[in-house]
Amino acid sequence: MTDLTTASADDRSLRILSTGDLAGIDISLADVVETVEGAYRTLHAGQSDNPRKLTVKPADGHSVAYAMLGRDGSRDVVAIKTSYKHGLDKGRDEQHYYTSLTVYDDVTGLPLAMMDCSRIGSLRTPAVSALLARECAAPGARSALVIGTGTQGRLALPFLLTTLPDLDRLMLSGTHPEGIAAVREQVRSYFPDREVEVVTDLRAAAGDADVIVATAGGHTPAAVEADWLKPGALSVLVGHGLAPSTLHRADRVIATSEAQMNVTGTDMANADGKLPAVDAEFPSVLAGVTAGRGSATERIFAYNSGLVVTDIALGHRFAQLALAQGLGTEMALWR
Structure with missing residues (x-):
């Protein structure tokens, strides 16, 4: 059961949770990690459904839209997520981005x-x-490099410290002063004793990093090459910042979803327009069925594409917290 059966008054009403409603909800990083991990484990157990996302994009590439439908079997909820970004041919300040999640109780x-x-x-x-x-990551990993200071880059280091608390060198590659300041503030708010080192020599920083998380936007000049990486390095691609060689020359390739990687990862294709096969999908790694790493010296490439079941799980968690606080507005949408 969802424990949210009173969220809407009847089958004609819908509770709307705005940006402001959700901004005021306090949730720990550990709670988020646990919720997301649970969604992956449920998916691997065959209790959830996560079909491939639908994508539409105009020929000139100025916008992109996605639609993602899924079902969370542990929560008995069905949801659809939509995502629309306009202005991909423009700078960050000129872009428009809208995304929403609508959740239904399947009981x-x-x-x-x-x-x-x-x-x-x-x-x-x-x-x-x-x-x-x-x-x-390789056993004993101590250093991390985040590339990019946008939305996905700003919490990358605090989350890494949540799952790898022994990291003691936190490097950041970015070009926007306000973004760099935001990353530092986020780290300081969660881990006040940790400092962020802003790097200007990307090649040297990549060569020192045990973990690299590339979150930069499409206009970034950053492109870490495979031969910059030290043995045992883990490279995680979220946005941009890694050259295709890090994928094609990796000793092991992990993807949250191979099907989604083949849809959204085409910019990492080789000269023939092809992507390498994935060695393992991440849900099976989390479930302990497949090893995440075979040796301490393997260079691993991981493709992090969002699965809607994780959005559903976290969205449901936020809805629980919002309802407990009386947040949101009931709308008679279907009257």
Whole structure:
């Protein structure tokens, strides 16, 4: 059961959770990691459904839209997420981005909530990167490099410290002063005793890093090459910042979903337009069925594409917390 059966008054009402409603909800990084991990384990157990996302993009590439439908078997909820970004040919300040999640109770058949999904995505994605690092980083990993200071980069280090608390060198590669300041503030708010080192020599920093998380936008000049990496390095691709060689020359390739990697990872294709086969999908790694790493010296490439079941799980968790606090607005949407 969802424990949210009173979220909507009847089958014609829907609770709307705005950006402001969700911003005021306090949730720990450990809670987010646990929720996301549980969603992966349920998916691997065959209790959830996560079909391939649908994508539409105009020929000139100025926008992209996704639709993702899924079912969480442990929560008995069905949800659809939509995502639309406009202005991909422009700078960050000129882009528009809208994303929402609508959740239905698959026991009662009633709608639970419709919410802005931006905060959920900003938490879910770095939590997945942190889980990938926990399972796939070399034993004794001590240094991490984050490339990019946008939405996905700002919480990458706090989440990495949540799953790899022994990290003692935190490096950041970014070009936007406000983004760099935001990353430092996020680390300071969660781990006040930790310092962030801003690096300007990307090649040297990549060569020192045990874990690299690339979150930069499409206009970044950053492109870490395979021969920059030290033995045992783990490279996690979220956005941009890694050259295709890090994928094609990796000793082991992990993906949250091979099908989604083949849809959204085409910019990492080789000269023939092909992507290498995936050695393991991450749900099976988390379940202990497949090893995340075969040896301490393997260079591993991990592709972090969002699975809607993780959005559903985290969105449901936010809806629980919002309802407990009386947040949101009931809308008679279908009257």
